[in-house]
Amino acid sequence: xxxxxxxxxxxxxxxxxxxxxxxxxxxxxxxxxxxxxxxxxxxxxxxxxxxxxxxxxxxxxxxxxxxxxxxxxxxxxxxxxxxxxxxxxxxxxxxxxxxxxxxxxxxxxxxxxxxxxxxxxxxxxxxxxxxxxxxxxxxxxxxxxxxxxxxxxxxxxxxxxxxxxxxxxxxxxxxxxxxxxxxxxxxxxxxxxxxxxxxxxxxxxxxxxxxxxxxxxxxxxxxxxxxxxxxxxxxxxxxxxxxxxxxxxxxxxxxxxxxxxxxxxxxxxxxxxxxxxxxxxxxxxxxxxxxxxxxxxxxxxxxxxxxxxxxxxxxxxxxxxxxxxxxxxxxxxxx
Ligand SMILES: [Zn+2]
Numbered sequence: 001x002x003x004x005x006x007x008x009x010x011x012x013x014x015x016x017x018x019x020x021x022x023x024x025x026x027x028x029x030x031x032x033x034x035x036x037x038x039x040x041x042x043x044x045x046x047x048x049x050x051x052x053x054x055x056x057x058x059x060x061x062x063x064x065x066x067x068x069x070x071x072x073x074x075x076x077x078x079x080x081x082x083x084x085x086x087x088x089x090x091x092x093x094x095x096x097x098x099x100x101x102x103x104x105x106x107x108x109x110x111x112x113x114x115x116x117x118x119x120x121x122x123x124x125x126x127x128x129x130x131x132x133x134x135x136x137x138x139x140x141x142x143x144x145x146x147x148x149x150x151x152x153x154x155x156x157x158x159x160x161x162x163x164x165x166x167x168x169x170x171x172x173x174x175x176x177x178x179x180x181x182x183x184x185x186x187x188x189x190x191x192x193x194x195x196x197x198x199x200x201x202x203x204x205x206x207x208x209x210x211x212x213x214x215x216x217x218x219x220x221x222x223x224x225x226x227x228x229x230x231x232x233x234x235x236x237x238x239x240x241x242x243x244x245x246x247x248x249x250x251x252x253x254x255x256x257x258x259x260x261x262x263x264x265x266x267x268x269x270x271x272x273x274x275x276x277x278x279x280x281x282x283x284x285x286x287x288x289x290x291x292x293x294x295x296x297x298x299x300x301x302x303x304x305x306x307x308x309x310x311x312x313x314x315x316x317x318x319x320x321x322x323x324x325x326x327x328x329x330x331x332x333x334x335x
Pocket of ligand 1: 088166167168179180181182183186188189
């Protein structure tokens with residue numbers, strides 16, 4: 001047996017890769033849509049379709065051999081005893097915690113060393129090789145996830161509930177949007193890819209005249225047709241309406257970052273996730289500038305403190321690969 005099978009289970013995309021221990025790189029990658037609450041019939045049991053897709057991807061990547069290590073990055077908090085507490089970006093409110101998910105996942109690869117960890121923790125294992133200092137990684141994609149990496153390891157607390165700023169209430173107004181988890185005014189329901197899309201639709205209805213004049217309004221006269229891709233294009237073109245919409249959501253993310261900084265003293269915030277990396281440098285600068293306005297000035301260089309994760313890299317998969325290396329090393333050291 002050789003190599004690792006790695007998964008990055010996102011709310012929208014399910015990615016799998018074959019990670020070579022010899023070259024410390026991903027040698028092949030396959031993708032599918034994640035079967036989730038929004039695209040799976042309601043009579044299908046949560047995760048059953050996902051298990052099927054994962055085993056199909058496994059067979060694609062390991063047609064003639066078996067993986068030595070399997071590392072699965074899963075979007076949700078996992079307790080130290082292995083209980084998955086929630087997965088709102090996949091199952092919304094239809095699933096509330098289970099201790100059977102992880103044993104079931106492990107059963108699909110009986111001859112491999114299988115590990116399930118939080119998806120943002122997996123990403124952090126790649127970032128820690130790039131950034132040796134303590135940092136906070138924040139993912140802006142279908143939802144919002146975060147992890148503090150202290151001394152090269154994710155810190156999530158004794159119950160594994162840490163690193164979930166996506167479910168912190170930042171808008172307690174009556175009209176605050178509903179998060180995938182069912183909560184109201186959570187950060188993840190506001191500035192994730194899904195959150196921004198929802199906010200853009202609301203904004204377009206509240207000021208339809210400005211919307212119609214915008215780049216997005218011209219592409220999608222009916223605001224219910226707005227796509228994240230169009231928002232990204234419009235933002236990069238500097239479309240005033242879109243920049244204003246996205247900056248309003250970035251403001252809430254910046255508020256959370258300033259709180260984490262003032263609480264922990266963490267000096268490095270790495271934003272990852274498809275939506276944020278697509279928005280790129282302008283978005284990073286906006287978040288950094290806004291973060292500076294949400295706490296006192298002790299001489300922090302916010303422009304240096306906020307970074308956008310490496311572009312064009314499968315951070316979640318590559319990080320799961322790096323984590324697999326530590327697992328493999330531990331196996332050999334204990335033999
Ligand atoms: Zn939530």
